[in-house]
Amino acid sequence: VIDIAIPIFDGFTALEAIGPYEVLSRVPGAGVRFLAAEPGPKRSDMGMVGVTADFALSDLEDPEVIVIPGGLGITEMIADPLVLAWLRRAHDTTFWTAAVSTGTLLLAAAGVAERSGPASRPNQLANCTRGERNRLTRRHGMDRGKVLTAAGAATGIEMALRLAAALAGEKTARAIQDAIGYNPERTPAIQDAIGYDPERADAAAVRQGRPKLGAGRA
Amino acid sequence: VIDIAIPIFDGFTALEAIGPYEVLSRVPGAGVRFLAAEPGPKRSDMGMVGVTADFALSDLEDPEVIVIPGGLGITEMIADPLVLAWLRRAHDTTFWTAAVSTGTLLLAAAGVAERSGPASRPNQLANCTRGERNRLTRRHGMDRGKVLTAAGAATGIEMALRLAAALAGEKTARAIQDAIGYNPERTPAIQDAIGYDPERADAAAVRQGRPKLGAGRA
Numbered sequence: 041v042i043d044i045a046i047p048i049f050d051g052f053t054a055l056e057a058i059g060p061y062e063v064l065s066r067v068p069g070a071g072v073r074f075l076a077a078e079p080g081p082k083r084s085d086m087g088m089v090g091v092t093a094d095f096a097l098s099d100l101e102d103p104e105v106i107v108i109p110g111g112l113g114i115t116e117m118i119a120d121p122l123v124l125a126w127l128r129r130a131h132d133t134t135f136w137t138a139a140v141s142t143g144t145l146l147l148a149a150a151g152v153a154e155r156s157g158p159a160s161r162p163n164q165l166a167n168c169t170r171g172e173r174n175r176l177t178r179r180h181g182m183d184r185g186k187v188l189t190a191a192g193a194a195t196g197i198e199m200a201l202r203l204a205a206a207l208a209g210e211k212t213a214r215a216i217q218d219a220i221g222y223n224p225e226r227t228p229a230i231q232d233a234i235g236y237d238p239e240r241a242d243a244a245a246v247r248q249g250r251p252k253l254g255a256g257r258a
Numbered sequence: 259v260i261d262i263a264i265p266i267f268d269g270f271t272a273l274e275a276i277g278p279y280e281v282l283s284r285v286p287g288a289g290v291r292f293l294a295a296e297p298g299p300k301r302s303d304m305g306m307v308g309v310t311a312d313f314a315l316s317d318l319e320d321p322e323v324i325v326i327p328g329g330l331g332i333t334e335m336i337a338d339p340l341v342l343a344w345l346r347r348a349h350d351t352t353f354w355t356a357a358v359s360t361g362t363l364l365l366a367a368a369g370v371a372e373r374s375g376p377a378s379r380p381n382q383l384a385n386c387t388r389g390e391r392n393r394l395t396r397r398h399g400m401d402r403g404k405v406l407t408a409a410g411a412a413t414g415i416e417m418a419l420r421l422a423a424a425l426a427g428e429k430t431a432r433a434i435q436d437a438i439g440y441n442p443e444r445t446p447a448i449q450d451a452i453g454y455d456p457e458r459a460d461a462a463a464v465r466q467g468r469p470k471l472g473a474g475r476a
Contacts, residue, residue: 055280055415055438058307062273062411065304072306081299081310086283088290089276090310092299141439192439193280194415197273220273221359221410 041071042207045103045130047123048074048093051113054084055193056140057091060107063200066216067208073100077123085111097126102133105203109196110142118149127152136203138188140196153187197222259289260425263321263348265341266292266311269331272302273411274358275309278325281418284434285426291318295341303329315344320351323421327414328360336367345370354421356406358414371405415440 044064046057057074065072076082076093083090106127117123127150131137139147147153190199201222205213262282264275275292283290294300294311301308324345335341345368349355357365365371408417419440423431 053280054276058272058276061302061307062271062304065302065306072304074307084279084283086280086290088283089279089292090312092308092310094308190439192437194438194440196439197412219410220412221408221414222412 042067042069042105043100043103044070044072044105044107045100046072046074046107046109047097047117047127048076048082048091048109049111049113049117050082051085051116052082052091052109052111053141053193054086054089054091054109056109056111056143056196057107059194059197060109060138060140060200060203062220063197063204063216064105064107064207066219067204068212070207073103075100077120085113097123101126101130103130104133104135105207106130106134106137107196107200107203108137108139108143108146110140110144110193114142114145117146124150134186136186136188136206138190138199138203140190140199141192144189147187147189153189260285260287260323261318261321262288262290262323262325263318264290264292264325264327265315265335265345266294266300266309266327267329267331267335268300269303269334270300270309270327270329271359271411272304272307272309272327274327274329274361274414275325277412277415278327278356278358278418278421280438281415281422281434282323282325284437285422286430288425291321293318295338303331315341319344319348321348322351322353323425324348324352324355325414325418325421326355326357326361326364328358328362328411332360332363335364342368352404354404354406354424356408356417356421358408358417359410362407365405365407371407 046061048057061072061074064070073095074091074093075095075097077097079093079096081090081092108127123146127137127146131150131152137147137152144153188199188203190196197220201213201217204216264279266275279290279292282288291313292309292311293313293315295315297311297314299308299310326345341364345355345364349368349370355365355370362371406417406420408414415438419431419435422434
């Protein structure tokens with residue numbers, strides 16, 4: 041099993057956890073666990089849904105992949121020494137440590153972001169035993185270059201697809217992309233439907249639709 | 259408040275509920291509620307996460323918008339007379355009734371899909387009182403053409419952006435799209451990264467990455 045940890049907390053952005061989950065849970069051999077300092081239901085920063093953290097952080101000290109969602113509640117995570125200690129220790133042995141939007145603030149607070157460089161990972165890790173993956177890690181010098189970040193909620197899906205390609209190969213990642221219907225071919229239709237034009241991004245409108253911190257770009 | 263109902267169930271596809279939630283919860287004045295025949299935590303069809311249904315179906319008999327996610331568990335929903343009765347009754351007064359992937363099977367089972375046609379809704383409903391929305395409904399003959407469906411998990415986000423545009427105007431929908439980072443401009447990068455080419459879709463690979471029913475195209 042490839043252990044994948046998604047730490048959540050009250051005030052997390054739901055899509056930033058569930059988007060990557062939907063991709064990574066489909067990677068052959070992957071086991072995704074939602075963790076929290078205190079297990080139990082955590083409310084999203086929009087306040088209208090709860091997602092359950094089945095495990096405590098201490099239940100999984102050595103995940104191979106970490107994906108940290110953002111959200112208004114990240115400020116409390118940043119101030120929690122136990123969370124920071126868990127992240128620092130876990131990061132030491134991950135293949136990838138990833139964060140979406142303001143989740144990157146937690147990486148920075150833990151000093152994890154500083155120890156990163158451009159990603160360079162061997163593919164097909166899913167077909168290895170954990171021992172083989174550990175050997176690959178050493179051979180490829182994976183103590184560097186394993187931090188991934190994504191700017192916004194939906195881009196967490198794209199980041200997770202990159203992770204899936206790295207873990208299980210591009211063919212599987214393409215299959216997952218198709219399975220979850222993340223099909224860029226359909227995008228122009230919705231752009232037309234809602235009149236979206238990235239070139240004419242309206243800063244005021246953006247602020248109007250964005251919670252103060254939850255969906256901000258980190 | 260615009261009442262938006264997202265019914266969930268054991269075996270639902272998490273992204274098909276949370277994607278639309280992330281968009282619709284940002285519509286000004288919208289209140290999104292996760293409902294189930296029995297309130298409580300519901301496990302996703304990939305089995306590794308639970309999302310809480312805070313309310314019973316009977317707590318919200320007259321939502322203005324319904325979004326039904328798909329997933330392996332939809333088969334049990336289809337066989338539940340109480341669920342079908344709730345959906346038929348609720349659909350009578352919705353502005354939109356929407357479903358993602360196999361969620362459309364529930365629409366069909368309830369006979370709801372048959373009563374639909376091309377969508378044609380007035381915009382800016384978010385700025386009306388419920389009484390005004392009801393009048394608009396009658397004026398625009400909204401007993402027809404209010405069923406929306408999306409093929410796959412991630413396309414539920416696009417569908418919800420259409421709904422947001424209809425509920426609150428295109429400017430707000432654009433702001434939400436930017437807030438959640440659903441930016442089609444970035445898509446080519448991930449396509450390149452994982453070698454995705456929709457023209458060369460590999461049917462075998464697609465089946466490999468797709469659970470039997472959960473992420474199927476309805």
